[in-house]
Amino acid sequence: MPKTGDATTRLAVLRGNSGSGKSTTAQEIRQRVGRGVAWIEQDYLRRILLREHDRPGVPNIGLIDQTARYALDAGYHVVLEGIFYTPHYGEMVRQLIADHAGITGVYYFQLPFDETIRRHSTRPLAKVVNAEQMRDWYNPCDLLGVPGEQVIDISSTLDDTVTRVIRDLTWTTGGTTAHPIEN
Template sequence: MPSLGDPTSRLVVLRGNSGSGKSTTAKELRQRIGRGVAWVEQDYLRRILLREHDRPSAPNIGLIDRTTRYALAHGYHVVLEGIFYNPTYGTMLRELIADHAGVTGVYYFQLPFGETVRRHATRPLADVVAVERMRGWYQPCDLLGVPGEQVIDETSTLDQSVDRIVKDLDWTTGGAIAHGIDD
């Protein structure tokens, strides 16, 4: 694959169990950075757009890959967020990371099951997804094993997590100015 993005582009990969804070972090990160940041959300592409089950070789894996590549190729920074189980998504994610020409940050949200349940109870999805179903999905540690991968645990607040990512990627706000995109 050819080089993806350019030396100034940013790719942030946020992974972890359901209810671990990935989406909240992605939303806050995008809010702080501003326009020019594409939020590629696994749940939206898989569950909403395609209404696909999470399984190896499902079409959503290619769609996530192509959406991320498209955004990077067109000058956007990307926050890629989802559970992204290593056995199902690992190859695709490692290829994206290897192909990216810019700065990449990979973060795994590692929280105890009880904490993910507590957080899940505060979300609208709690009425749809039972705790026992979450237990079946829960992986205690599902790292990709890529260089620089970092763990965010339950002691990190939202602000601390976002500050860490912004600092790690040497990312200043106002990224959209280069894109000329109005609010």
């Protein structure tokens, strides 16, 4: 497959269990970096756009891949965020990482189950998904096994995590990116 993006595009892959802080981190990265960052949420494309269940081989996997590639090829930086359970999404995510021409950072948010439940209880989804269902989804260490993959644990604050990702990908803050998109 040909390379996607170019040497100036950045790809941040944020993976982990529900309630581990991925979305909050993605939102804060986008806020700090500014324009030119495409936030691609697995839940939005899978649950909202396609109303699809999380199973292997369903159309949302290809849609997520194509959306990320399109944004990178258009010169956007991409924050790809979701659970991305390895048996279902691993091949797609690994290939996207391998095909990306720019700098890529891969982060797995690994928190204890009790902490994910505590965080989940503060979200609107808690009215629909209970702790027992969360336990069925919980995977304590679902790493992709790609070079450079980093684990974000409970000791990393939001500021620590966002600062780490921005530093790793050599972004700057204050609305300026390594390759800004014009307004």
